[in-house]
Amino acid sequence: MLAPAILIFLAVQVFPMAFSAGLSLFRWDGLSDPRFIGLDNYLGFLADDSILRGLFLQSLGNNIKLAIFVTLGVVVISIPLAVAMNTVGKRTRGLVRTSLLLPMVTAGIAVFYAWTALLGSDGPVVTLFKLLHIDLLAPNGGWLSDPVLALPGLIAVMIWSGVPYATLLYLSGLQSIDGTLYEAAAIDGAGPWRQLVSITLPLLNPITLIVVVLNLVYAMQSYEMIYLITNGGPSYSTNTVGLLSYNLAFGTIGGGSAQFGTAAAVTWTVTVGMALGYVSARLVAHARRERSLR
Amino acid sequence: MLSIAALVIGTGLVLAGCTTPTGNGADASGKLTIWTFKKEWVPGLEAAGAAYSEKNGGDVTVDVEYFDEANGLYSSKVTAAARGDELPDLLTSYGSQWDYVGGNLYQQLNGKLDDTLANFPSALVDSFVKFNDSTQATCASNPDCTYGDVKIGDYYTLPQISGATGYFYANKDQLEAAGVDPNVAPASWEDLIADVQKTHDALGDAGGAVIPLKIPETGWLWLLRPTLFTQIGAQATADLFADKTGESWKDPAVIRSLAIYDDLSPYWIPSVLQDGIEEADQEFVSGQATWYYGGTFSLAGLVQKGMDPSKLLVFPMPVAAGGELSKLTLRPWASGSIGISKDAKNADLALDFLKFYMSEPGAQAFASKVADTPAVTLPASDSDQSPLTPATAASFGDGEDAYDEFVSYGPTCDAAKTLNNQASVALTGLVTGEQTPESLAGVLADLYQKSWAACE
Numbered sequence: 001m002l003a004p005a006i007l008i009f010l011a012v013q014v015f016p017m018a019f020s021a022g023l024s025l026f027r028w029d030g031l032s033d034p035r036f037i038g039l040d041n042y043l044g045f046l047a048d049d050s051i052l053r054g055l056f057l058q059s060l061g062n063n064i065k066l067a068i069f070v071t072l073g074v075v076v077i078s079i080p081l082a083v084a085m086n087t088v089g090k091r092t093r094g095l096v097r098t099s100l101l102l103p104m105v106t107a108g109i110a111v112f113y114a115w116t117a118l119l120g121s122d123g124p125v126v127t128l129f130k131l132l133h134i135d136l137l138a139p140n141g142g143w144l145s146d147p148v149l150a151l152p153g154l155i156a157v158m159i160w161s162g163v164p165y166a167t168l169l170y171l172s173g174l175q176s177i178d179g180t181l182y183e184a185a186a187i188d189g190a191g192p193w194r195q196l197v198s199i200t201l202p203l204l205n206p207i208t209l210i211v212v213v214l215n216l217v218y219a220m221q222s223y224e225m226i227y228l229i230t231n232g233g234p235s236y237s238t239n240t241v242g243l244l245s246y247n248l249a250f251g252t253i254g255g256g257s258a259q260f261g262t263a264a265a266v267t268w269t270v271t272v273g274m275a276l277g278y279v280s281a282r283l284v285a286h287a288r289r290e291r292s293l294r
Numbered sequence: 295m296l297s298i299a300a301l302v303i304g305t306g307l308v309l310a311g312c313t314t315p316t317g318n319g320a321d322a323s324g325k326l327t328i329w330t331f332k333k334e335w336v337p338g339l340e341a342a343g344a345a346y347s348e349k350n351g352g353d354v355t356v357d358v359e360y361f362d363e364a365n366g367l368y369s370s371k372v373t374a375a376a377r378g379d380e381l382p383d384l385l386t387s388y389g390s391q392w393d394y395v396g397g398n399l400y401q402q403l404n405g406k407l408d409d410t411l412a413n414f415p416s417a418l419v420d421s422f423v424k425f426n427d428s429t430q431a432t433c434a435s436n437p438d439c440t441y442g443d444v445k446i447g448d449y450y451t452l453p454q455i456s457g458a459t460g461y462f463y464a465n466k467d468q469l470e471a472a473g474v475d476p477n478v479a480p481a482s483w484e485d486l487i488a489d490v491q492k493t494h495d496a497l498g499d500a501g502g503a504v505i506p507l508k509i510p511e512t513g514w515l516w517l518l519r520p521t522l523f524t525q526i527g528a529q530a531t532a533d534l535f536a537d538k539t540g541e542s543w544k545d546p547a548v549i550r551s552l553a554i555y556d557d558l559s560p561y562w563i564p565s566v567l568q569d570g571i572e573e574a575d576q577e578f579v580s581g582q583a584t585w586y587y588g589g590t591f592s593l594a595g596l597v598q599k600g601m602d603p604s605k606l607l608v609f610p611m612p613v614a615a616g617g618e619l620s621k622l623t624l625r626p627w628a629s630g631s632i633g634i635s636k637d638a639k640n641a642d643l644a645l646d647f648l649k650f651y652m653s654e655p656g657a658q659a660f661a662s663k664v665a666d667t668p669a670v671t672l673p674a675s676d677s678d679q680s681p682l683t684p685a686t687a688a689s690f691g692d693g694e695d696a697y698d699e700f701v702s703y704g705p706t707c708d709a710a711k712t713l714n715n716q717a718s719v720a721l722t723g724l725v726t727g728e729q730t731p732e733s734l735a736g737v738l739a740d741l742y743q744k745s746w747a748a749c750e
Contacts, residue, residue, distance in 0.1 A: 030373040031397025032440035049709040098475040121564030146565040234567045253715045
């Protein structure tokens, strides 16, 4: 009974990963036969090619910034939103939930172009800051043409995209919390803030973990939105590892020749790095738990 | 029993007699499939297909499929089809045809279309059709070159269009509204900047210029390199990129060239860094920019999006005073190489179609639907209304002082593969205000020095 699911899993998850890992050991332009070169693709951009290494590190830095700020933003906005939705009546909650779903169901490309207009030179964001005389936040070319503001602009778009799903997760988590806990706390004199901090947030920890993981993955994998909105510019200020890999694979950055092997090596470097980071974190947490038990 | 057998055999014979013969060029019937990455060429290919079918009185169907390369779709499609032996009869190469040749995607055409080659300018045949010394040298310098077995003189494809990059397009209506003569191209770079300033002052952002800088290489390859070429000359340009210390980038004449490029920075439309080719075309056609910079290939896209060619003033990039050259001469290139794929089901028919398509009637049919210039030499026509014709007549040429955009400058080893992109992105610093010509010269010096060092 499990066989079809396992087969599908192997076909769409395991095979592409294995193929990609294998590809990172070859030089291949997609047209001629692949040529085995061992770890040369990895050594190429980590050691030999200082220019590509610089670009890789800058892209990785952008991914880390996205991961931190998008995750933080989604969690900080979704929790109060879910709490607010949980306190209103059922009918109102239904209406708000429906409107929250809009970003999730709107076609991605329409969303991206809408945000491009919002953050553009004549868009409402720049116009508002011009009216408030905050020139730093009102560049002539709009946020997405400014090397300093382009990444924050993309962070805002990604938070906007991530909040609906996270809010729904938190809302379902809130609705599963036993109401008697709040009654007991109220009897003991705990106010709303105390109840939030001591009951709600700790019980939402599992949901928060899911939201954090999902948004970290989203931020580290981000490519298509950035390709559509800024293509990694201006001045690589919004370039990410995913976009770098795409551009290497299809030759838009490598002098016109597709470089699937190098592209695969770039993504696997980050994947292995993240896996090692996860394992280290688990080991540290395990060691701490052991120490606390003694 | 016998009567049933006779019926079956008889039916089979009748059906066999009704089968349309395929793969026979002389009968000119059957189906051909063609793949292209350029949407604007589809009507031209279909028109050529229809003309071919009509000429032969046969039942030829030419199916043209287009896959947008902007998102890597065409490359993915060709890669997948090549692995599965599912390439079409005729395949257009995106980028260098020799990469496709190296991947064994094409059938060799030596001896099969030799008469047809006479329909092209001989310079184009030598540079872009046949495998030559220069291509061989490029291959030899690249350890990953896949077409090292190709011999001098071999050819596998024929080009569909010819042209060059280095042309300004101006919207005549908007020029007139700003008080600029819509029928006179600026004679110098200084005159151009004065006109751009006038349109910008009169029309605001809509009086500005656009170039698809979301692809930063457009600024570097299309505009800066020809500027350098005209300012410091052919030999100095080659020497600049060959300088392994990178210090030549700090030469005053080079900084002056960067400053000339920077003259346009205040006048690019605000969204220029987010505009790809489609967006730039659309913004120009919809009047959000008065000036557009591109190549001869740009006209087809603009017309396809609704631009009336008669409303365009087209002229080659004018040259700033004080440079080595007084005008920009452009060596035309050929592009859109098309050949018979290794998986062609109707190779003979495809060959016969190519002979027709790359002759005057086929090229005329293509040109009747597409604003691009066919590579096949066509006779001059009084009815030619293309705004490109006077511009190319004034700028196409050959010789030492002709700018050839396909000349490869700088280090070409694997470690320098992202150099062009990095330099292109650094150049956008002039548009964002992060760089001045002087600081940019320093950045480029550092970049080229590191690239040459990585290639040692």
